[in-house]
Amino acid sequence: MNTEQILMEIREANLSYLMLAQSLIRGDRDEALFRLGISEETADLITTLSPAQMMKIASGNTLLCRMRIDDDVVWGLLTNHGKSASNDSVSRLHASILMAGRHQEAA
Structure with a gap:
């Protein structure tokens, strides 16, 4: 896998993560906070993102989600x-x- 393919995969993962996060937060906020491991403030921000904003944020080369299991x-x-x-x-x-x-x- 070359660098461009990796960056494309990161962008796709970012967009999928943001869409999933927004859906979970809107469906059951408390469960979403637990499952995503995010704060109330982050949930508020994700909820208000427009599709265009999600696309812009997702297009970066940094993975937005992280492994929470470090034990x-x-x-x-x-x-x-x-x-x-x-x-x-x-x-x-x-x-x-x-x-x-x-x-x-x-x-």
Whole structure:
């Protein structure tokens, strides 16, 4: 993949992210704040963006969203290496609880 292809993928990801974020915020604001890991102020700003503004913001070469999982424990729970399917849902629940706690700390 060359540089131009990577930049095109970033722009597409940015636009998809902004459209998803706006839709989630308008649908269920509290859930959107949790799922997106954003502040009230950011949600207010995203909600008011026009399609033209979203296109302009998305056209940059910087990825707007980021990985929120920066903890080896959470990655271990999500990837669930070598565990049975019955433990999979428990591992995902534990990961969700850890990430929810971090969202509350950040708020």
